[in-house]
Amino acid sequence: MLNSLWPSRRAVPVIGDASLAALLAGAELPAGSAPELRPLVEALAGLRDQPVSDELEGEAGALAAFRNQLGVPNTARQRSAQTPPSRFRPRPVRAAAVAVAMVLGLGGIATAAYAGALPSSLQRLAHDIVGAPAPGTGPAVRPSWASPAARGHRAYGLCTAWAHGTHKQQAVAFRELAAAADGRGNVSAYCATVAHPGTSPSHRPAPAPDRTGRPGGLPTPHGSGRPGGLPTPHGSGKPTGLPAPNSTSAPTAHPTGGPYRHL
């Protein structure tokens, strides 16, 4: 508890390594430690303190992504009965999306194609290849998200680029989507509501999983072909010699539940 705030300088306490090691490990200070250590103890406790308001924003987005990838939505059974063929619809687009990204090979271009922002000849090509919006169907700049057509095509394209593109494409798409979704934390949730342009969102709101549990009409993140368990994000550059998680799974030498004070 703070009881004074002195403007004068004070002697900086000398702190031993043992005390510091204990503080880092979250242990109580050894008995007899200098009272001057209290502020530091409190500061470290502050670091472990309960979440503040904005640290829990964005859960909906993460949950939507989780649902997309692993979850079993409540509506799965009903939907599978209603829309059995739906899962076949987006698959070619998904494959082609990756293909065009590879063909074009230039970060922003594939994203721009999905967003309907290319010159019309190029846009036509992209339209023919991957089903990006045809020229003239989407605004080239500052789309109106209020327009259902623009929303459908453009949003689907951006969500696809975000889910499937290179880092750069993802970043470009993410910014657009964050603006449209009214917040960066809402992008996943937003994309989860974006249906394939060929389908009306009112008829088939996403996520609409089929029998296999795969969401229909949605640009789901791929990546299932990658070896699981490895934390290495592709393209991350410098290897840091970081542990594959499965290599660190020493039998839980980890008695405490976690470092957070609120747990």
Added chain:
Amino acid sequence: MLAAAQGGSEVAFSRLWRDGNPALLRYLRVIAPEAAEDVAAETWLQVVRRLAGFHGDEQGWRAWLFTTARRRAVDEARRRSRRPEKPLEETLPGQWPVSPDAADLALQNIGARSAMALVAQLPAHQAEVILLRVVAGLDTQTVARLVGRSPGAVRVAAHRGLRRMAAILTEAGVTL
């Protein structure tokens, strides 16, 4: 909880998120202050994609989460350095205080925000190591692997950082 989330339990994943995201943001707001929310969201997206294949215990999970976040932050920094011009919204001061003043620190308890403001005063590598130890709850060995330094260097950086924090607090006249 981890296994349940891997099995598709949304409740379990929510617990993991609520447990991890505040810590992730505290870390990212110091190492990637201009893009912390973006990087955190991207981190979760990537984690979700690979969650089913993850093997490990709680410490391993946390190491993976922060490793992913760090790599994302490095990517983001690289991307920004190639494109120095920034949208206006990103150049506005964030809600995170860059430096603590006496008023920040003169609280009944040093809360998360003041504590973060204090850590943000440290040299970057000291701040990072302290956050990984204290906020992420990783041990020295794990932090050393994560930041690509020796355990000894990690220990030294953490201790120097803590001593500097104590000095800042003393300078500010905070006594508790």
